[in-house]
Amino acid sequence: MAQVYVALGANLADPISQLNNACEALLSLAAPQSFSVSSYYRSAPMGDVEQPDYVNAVAGFNTELTPIELLDALQNIENQQGRLRELRWGPRTLDLDLLLYDSQCIDTPRLTVPHYGMRERSFVLVPLFDIAPTLTLPDNTKLASLISDSLRAELVLAQDFTGE
Numbered sequence: 305m306a307q308v309y310v311a312l313g314a315n316l317a318d319p320i321s322q323l324n325n326a327c328e329a330l331l332s333l334a335a336p337q338s339f340s341v342s343s344y345y346r347s348a349p350m351g352d353v354e355q356p357d358y359v360n361a362v363a364g365f366n367t368e369l370t371p372i373e374l375l376d377a378l379q380n381i382e383n384q385q386g387r388l389r390e391l392r393w394g395p396r397t398l399d400l401d402l403l404l405y406d407s408q409c410i411d412t413p414r415l416t417v418p419h420y421g422m423r424e425r426s427f428v429l430v431p432l433f434d435i436a437p438t439l440t441l442p443d444n445t446k447l448a449s450l451i452s453d454s455l456r457a458e459l460v461l462a463q464d465f466t467g468e
């Protein structure tokens with residue numbers, strides 16, 4: 305059984321509903337009682353493309369799926385929620401990124417774990433810290449050492465997941 309963390313992001317078609325629906329779908333991949341999700345945070349879009357603000361969160365759970373099986377499942381959920389993404393770095397109805405799979409480092413054409421951008425992204429680090437404050441990254445960096453007040457200031461609380 306692996307402990308995994310998945311980043312959720314959306315900025316089109318009612319982003320909070322997109323994240324709620326994605327949480328319901330992720331719950332079905334999770335071992336019983338193992339699922340948790342951070343608060344939802346609103347953040348300005350990273351990158352040069354003009355687009356609406358994002359709503360971001362991180363979910364953590366245990367799963368029997370292999371990394372590639374999990375990636376396939378995440379992409380299925382994205383596609384089922386009508387993912388639109390014409391532009392690189394453009395807006396999207398739902399983005400699910402596999403951040404961490406136990407402490408594995410994976411570097412294949414389809415999958416890079418830990419996720420390549422996670423250390424630079426406040427909208428990943430802050431929600432991850434919500435649900436895993438004592439986490440140590442595969443390179444032995446403590447997550448807490450990457451969190452600062454200025455990083456937190458980049459995000460505004462949107463809404464907590466209230467699904468059952």
Ligand code: ROI
Nearest residue numbers: 313347348349350351358393394
């Ligand atoms: N910016 C924010 N704030 N949140 C995201 O989830 C996000 N996702 C992306 C890009 C376009 C890089 N910018 C983002 O893919």
